[in-house]
Amino acid sequence: MIFKPTKLKEVFEIELELKGDDRGYFMRNFAVEEFKAHGINAHIVHINRGFNKTKGTIRGFHYQTAPKAEDKILQALSGAFYDIVVDLRRDSSTYKEWQGFEISAEKKNMLVVPKGCAHGIQTLTDNCEMQYLVTEYYSPEHERGIRWNDPGFDFKWPLGSPIVISDKDANWPDFTG
Secondary structure, eight states: OEEEEOSSTTOEEEEOOOEEETTEEEOOOOOHHHHHHTTOOOOOOEEEEEEEOSTTBEEEEEEEOTTSOOOEEEEEEESEEEEEEEEOOTTSTTTTOEEEEEEETTTTEEEEEOTTEEEEEEESSSSEEEEEEESSOOOGGGEEEOOTTOTTTOOOOTTOSOSBOOHHHHTOOOOOO
8 A cells, every 4th residue: 555645634545556467456455554654543443335326426525523533544446436625623734725536446546534624525427336444433413514515615526516415415504613
């Protein structure tokens, strides 16, 4: 695994290294010691999978507050999605900055979203399946969100407005943090 730092503090894009031959390939996509070496909490409490039928679907922005804040490690199992991470950590040098990443099954890359950051995705393909490794259990009372088009951030989505979005995600209030 190659951990590539991003402009956002503690956010990494991970390139997975394939070992291939005429049978196919093998790759490692999780190793506690490698994550710890990069300061990433590797205590995974559950693994989630999500599927989106329609290209242009937006999910998020989602995050949880302390004491249930969570680190996430995301990857595409099929298709591709664009993930925007926004830093909401007041003490961070990149507070309220955001960056977008294309995550795809073809590229075989992953994204680390640390505690205190929100993220949202827009599917770039139909039939996009994602996997999330998460370091904290879901807690509805600690769940928060940012609307996909919050005017305080000027997010740039590659496909523009959502084709599909939930009522909850479409109606988060403006971020006031």
